[in-house]
Amino acid sequence: MQNPEPLLLTLDVSLPVAPEAAQCGFPSPAQDYPTEELSLVEHLIRDRxxxxxxxxxxxxxxxxxxxxxxxxxxxxxxxxxxxxxxxxxxxxxxxxxxxxxxxxxxxxxxxxxxxxxxxxxxxxxxxxxxxxxxxxxxxx
CATH class of the missing domain: 2.10.109.10 (Umud Fragment, subunit A)
Incomplete structure (x- = not known):
């Protein structure tokens, strides 16, 4: 394993979220545009x-x-x-x-x-x- 890389305190990646869940069963018609943004840091990091x-x-x-x-x-x-x-x-x-x-x-x-x-x-x-x-x- 390589040495760890510290999380940059300024890192924040926000990406668009699709307006509907992606079906893992039968396909569902989805809208073509995102309605909100989701912060990956907020969801993946508990304590920076x-x-x-x-x-x-x-x-x-x-x-x-x-x-x-x-x-x-x-x-x-x-x-x-x-x-x-x-x-x-x-x-x-x-x-x-x-x-x-x-x-x-x-x-x-x-x-x-x-x-x-x-x-x-x-x-x-x-x-x-x-x-x-x-x-x-x-x-x-």
Whole structure:
């Protein structure tokens, strides 16, 4: 993984919103013009000072996080089991799903079944750097 890029405090991207929802079932006639604007920052960023962009590298989290996807990571969100986190394990950054079993054993789980989960031995040093709040990847 590459180092995070801090969110620019002046960043605000507002884009037009279509007047109707796009049907995923049968087509619906839609109007040809947007009626309002939506701020992406307002919808994707909870706390600008604690939010960073990370570029994902590797395939252990596919298909959920494809190689090269842009991750929005919030350092102010409490890491709870089940969330995807950026963790530092023995000095190395990794993105995995946080799991803690009943005995307190921490496992960082890969989404891709072809990759092993990372079970943390007792003497391993692990810190959750932040929680992935959004994944931005190109449509396939």
């Amino acid at each position: 000072a604690a939010t960073y962009f990370w570029r994902a590298a590797g395939r252990s989290m596919e298909p959920l996080i494809p190689d090269g996807a842009l991750l929005i990571v919030d350092r102010g969100v409490t890491p709870v089991p089940g969330r995807i986190v950026v963790a530092i394990v023995d000095g190395e950054y990794t993105v995995k799903r946080l799991h803690v079993d009943q005995s307190g054993q921490v496992t960082l789980r890969a989404e891709n079944p072809g990759f092993p989960h990372l079970v943390l031995p007792e003497l391993s040093e692990m810190t959750v750097w932040g929680v992935v709040t959004f994944i931005i990847s190109p449509a396939s």
